[in-house]
Amino acid sequence: MLLAADVGNTNVVFALFEGLEIKARWRIATDPRRTGDEYAVWLLQLLKIEGYERTAITQIIVGSVVPRAIHNLTVLAEKYFGLTPLIAGEGEAAWGFSVDVDEPRSLGADRALNTIAAHAKYRGDLIVVDFGTATTFDAVDFNGAYKGGVIAPGINLSLDALVGNTAKLPRIAIEAPRTNSVIGTNTEDQMLIGVFWGYVSMMEGLIARMRAEIGRPAKVVATGGLAILFDQHTQIFDAVDADLTLEGLAILAERASR
Structure with a gap:
């Protein structure tokens, strides 16, 4: 079995x-x-607890946007599983697709893994939206090449900045407003409208601009923790795929073992 570790800025997900x-x-x-x-x-x-022995794991792969975490996960793999981990983007686990941007080495592992999985599953021209600490919008062409994208503050970062830099605004939860009205009648509603519907408008506007620039029909695939929430309140997504980054790791590991 494969143990995959997706190291993000906020959480590490093992699968x-x-x-x-x-x-x-x-x-x-x-x-x-x-x-x-x-x-x-x-x-x-x-x-x-899940009923698996460590000996069942025969391959480990790590994808990380936090370089300092890689060493300790390598120690975990070598010391406790007797395995040398694949590092996504390196050696046998090289990306294997064209990165058509000014600085290819700057492409984050999460975005590269999303590119691999989205192209394998959905084909055609794609826009991949990943709701993480930052929200990223990535253009992937029909050949699977990464063409560039957008980095925006994640919705929680936006809310943190709003609350942290004002004296009287309260902390609120990220959730859909109770109505579709964009005229709030109290402070909490006004904040939620600004954060939630403002974010939906930003997404829809950027995706419309990206589609126009691509010049061909492009499917929009969303991933990340808040994708399901936003999918309930916009028609912009063609697919919501919560496991896209992890699946990219599995595909990369499978390629490396051939």
């Missing part, structure tokens, strides 16, 4: 794959200081 099917997954807060031993105490217990 256990049999082929390209996810059998189990676990999430832990990202902390570059967390040692391989600390990961092992947590992960080995979860494997046991």
Whole structure:
């Protein structure tokens, strides 16, 4: 079985794959200081709870946007599983697609993995929207080449900035407003309208501009924690795929083992 680790700025998601099917997954807060031993105490217990022995894992792959975390995850793989992990984007796990931007090496692992999985699953010209700490919009052409994209503050970052830099605005939860009205009658409603519908308008506007610039029909694939919430309030997405980044890791690992 494959153990895949997707290291984001906020969380590390571990997933256990049999082929390209996810059998189990676990999430832990990202902390570059967390040692391989600390990961092992947590992960080995979860494997046991799910009924898996560590010997069932025959391959490990790590995709990370936090470079400092890679060393400790390598220690975890080597010390506790006896395996040398694949590092997404390096060596046998090189991306394998054209990166048509000014600085190809600056492409984040999460966006590269989304490119791989989206092209494999949906084909054609694509716009991949990933709701993470930042929200990214990536253009992938019909050949699977990465053509560039947009980086915007994630909705939680936007809310943090609003609350953190004002004296009287309260902390609110990210959720859909109770009505479609964009004229709020109290402070909390006005904030939620600004954050939520403002974000929907930003997404719809950017995607419309990207589609016009691509000049061909492009499917929009959304991933990340808030994709399902936004999908309920806009018609802009053609597909919502919560596991896109993890599936990119599994596809990359499968290619590397051929």
